[in-house]
Amino acid sequence: MTKTSLPSIGKLTVEQYMTDLGSDKPAPGGGAAVAICAAQGAALLSMCLSVTGKNDELLPNLRFDELLNYMTSARRKFLDLADQDMRAFEKVMTCYQLPKATDEEKKTRKAELQEAFKKAAEVPFLLMELTAEILDNAPDVVKATKASVISDAAIGIDLLYAALKSSRHNVRINLNFIKDETFIVASESRIKILTSGRSRQRKSMQDTIKETLTSR
Secondary structure (H helix, E strand, C coil), X not given: CCCCCCCCHHHCCHHHHHHHHCCCCCCCCHHHHXXXXXXXXXXXXXXXXXXXXXXXXXXXXXXXXXXXXXXXXXXXXXXXXXXXXXXXXXXXXXHHCCCCCCHHHHHHHHHHHHHHHHHHHHHHHHHHHHHHHHHHHHHHHHHHCCHHHHHHHHHHHHHHHHHHHHHHHHHXXXXXXXXXXXXXXXXXXXXXXXXXXXXXXXXXXXXXXXHHHCCC
C-alpha cells in the first residue's frame, strides 16, 4: 500500500473534519464517520466511569480500572480505524489508475482491485468487532455509573449500536465489487454473527438506564 497523503483524523479540528466530510473530497466518508461515532460512544462510557469514580460495592475496583483503560484504548483504536478506512479507499482509487493497455496489465489491475476491495471490506469488520466487544462490556459500565451521568451512558451505547449496525453498509458496498463468492458468503455470515442479538442487548441496557432515570 502506498503511503497516504490524507491527514490523520485525530489531528483535524472538528470544524475541518466536518468541512472535509461535507465536501466533494473522496475521504473522509461514511467509514470514517462511523468510526468517529464509535469513538464518541467509547469516550462517553469512559467519561461515565471517570466522573463516577470507583465504588467497590457497585463494581470491583480492579474491573473498574480494566474498563476505564479499555474504553480509553478503544477510543484511540476507533480513530485509527477512521484513518485505515481512508487509506483503504485511497488504495482502491490508486488501483483504478493502474495501466490496462495490455492483457497482462488488465489482469494485474483486476487482481489488485479485488485485493483492495477485500481490504476495504475488512476495516468496517474490524470496527464491528471492536464495537461488539465494547457493547458486551457496557453493562458493567452502566452498573458502575452514577445517576447524574447515566444519560451519557445511554447516549454512548446508542452511538456504539448505531456504529455497529451502520458498518454493515460499508462492508456491503465493497462486496458489490468483489467476485469471490466464497468471500462474500463468509462476509455475510460474519455480519450476521456480529449483529445477532444486538437489538435485545441494547434494549436491556437502556431499560436498566431508564429505571435509573425515572426512579427519582
